[in-house]
Amino acid sequence: MIDVVVVGGGPVGLYLAALLLQQGVSVRVLERRTEPDTHSRAIGIHPPSLEALDRIGVASALVDEGVRIRRGVAIGGGVEVAGMSFDSVSGRYPFVLSVPQARTEAALERRVAALDGGAVIRGATVTGICDDGSAVAVDVVTAGRESRVHACLAVAADGVRSTVRQLLAIPAPLRTYPDRYLMGDFADGTPFGPDAALFLEALGIVESFPLPGRVRRWVARLPGSMPEAPTAGSLARIVRERTGIAVDAGSNSMLSSFGVRSRLVKRMIHGRISVIGDAAHEISPIGGQGMNLGWLDAAELAPLILNQLAHTSHERELRSFDRNRLQAAAKAVRQSEINMALGRPLPCPLWHVRNRLIGSAARVPAINSRVAARFTMH
Structure with missing residues (x-):
């Protein structure tokens, strides 16, 4: 036995x-x-997980292999709404590791x-x-x-x-949500480097994260109805329409669409x-x-x-x-x-109000630090 x-x-x-x-x-x-x-x-591997993984001796190699995301920016309408640093979330691992x-x-x-x-x-x-x-x-x-x-x-x-x-x-018990997303990995032609970027757009959120090897992951909330099956081209089109950033659909190396559920x-x-x-x-x-x-x-x-x-x-x-x-x-x-909820589509007047509120909150150091800690599971 x-x-x-x-x-x-x-x-x-x-x-x-x-x-x-x-x-x-x-x-x-x-x-x-x-x-x-x-x-x-x-x-994404958060700081508490890196501390846990260090207990079995694999954290160091993963850190060497991955991208250290030390900062996230929120962008709306082409303007930076808020910035968030992870420098204070951990003495040893002040970043989210992307691998x-x-x-x-x-x-x-x-x-x-x-x-x-x-x-x-x-x-x-x-x-x-x-x-x-x-x-x-x-x-x-x-x-x-x-x-x-x-x-x-x-x-x-x-x-x-x-x-x-x-x-x-x-x-x-299972709970389902109306949200659906499409994500894919593409060659990174953006100026964001190791930063994560969240595009808080009226048509729905677009998220962007760096990966090793000059690759970037894009995640977009899908419209209520998609007339065609999701493709790398459709994700690239959504990114372009909402952010103005051109993504090379031909460089796609992973594509996945998913709905959202919770179960406990x-x-x-x-x-x-x-x-x-x-x-x-x-x-x-x-x-x-x-x-x-x-x-x-x-x-x-x-x-x-x-x-x-x-x-x-x-x-x-x-x-x-x-x-x-x-x-x-x-x-x-x-x-x-x-x-x-923050990533769902909004009418333009409410979209402007939401983004202003997020920007105002992010400028308060105590709130910014607390949100950074929540995002990194501290």
Whole structure:
């Protein structure tokens, strides 16, 4: 019997596995994908997450590989409405690190492999899970063969469509929003350098973030109706219409459209099985909090797992974990709702008023610093 089975080999599951392996815990990570995903939706790593990632020795390499976003600017009608510096949010990491999720996952998997080359099992589909009070049994299909993994504890980090959450029938009320977005990565021909730019336009927000290799990600709120299927050309057209910036559609390297939902479980600890990351809380990608929230779940859960394995765990610790992490997730949901509201289309008179109010607030140092801290999850 192994100590911990982790269902899901994405960034959250791999990070938890590395934390536990470093402490001598035996771990198996069951990942449905046979190969790493090269599609990078998440790119922003916030300062608290960099501090967490440093605990497994991968933060430094990621910082060297990524772009350090130290400043964000809000622009409306071609004029800078507000500026925000992240210099005061962290003594060690005063920036948001921009690095493609695929590279982050690769760094995490390399760390896990260095600790235990057999920890990650790819092509493993979980078909059943059972907690009998003394151990957890996980039914798995790998390469067409059925098997059962026995572990003292199990952690589900298997994403928004969590198989474990469904198998255990864990309630997770779903809320949908009317907002839809289109994002894509293009060659960066802007003068923004390492800065992030938010275009607060009357027709809807356009967001722009630097990526390594002189690439820039553009995210635009879509109109209520799109007559054609979203393409790189349509995103480039939206960017041009709203910001005046020409984007080379032919340089597109990633394109994705998405709607927005939120989902929050009532409890994250279910006996010997825990649910963390997107499996426990689905949050709007606007604001880039989801992956970071999952890492912080794992960082707080790891010492509790060690206590459970040592039989020194107390029920109040598990209740405290549930309370703290669900409060953090609820706060992130509220922040994402604010972010989305600020980016919705407005009639011109209201658009002018909103942008003036944002500019006035940003000129108050205390407010500016507080908003910077909220955006970086401090």
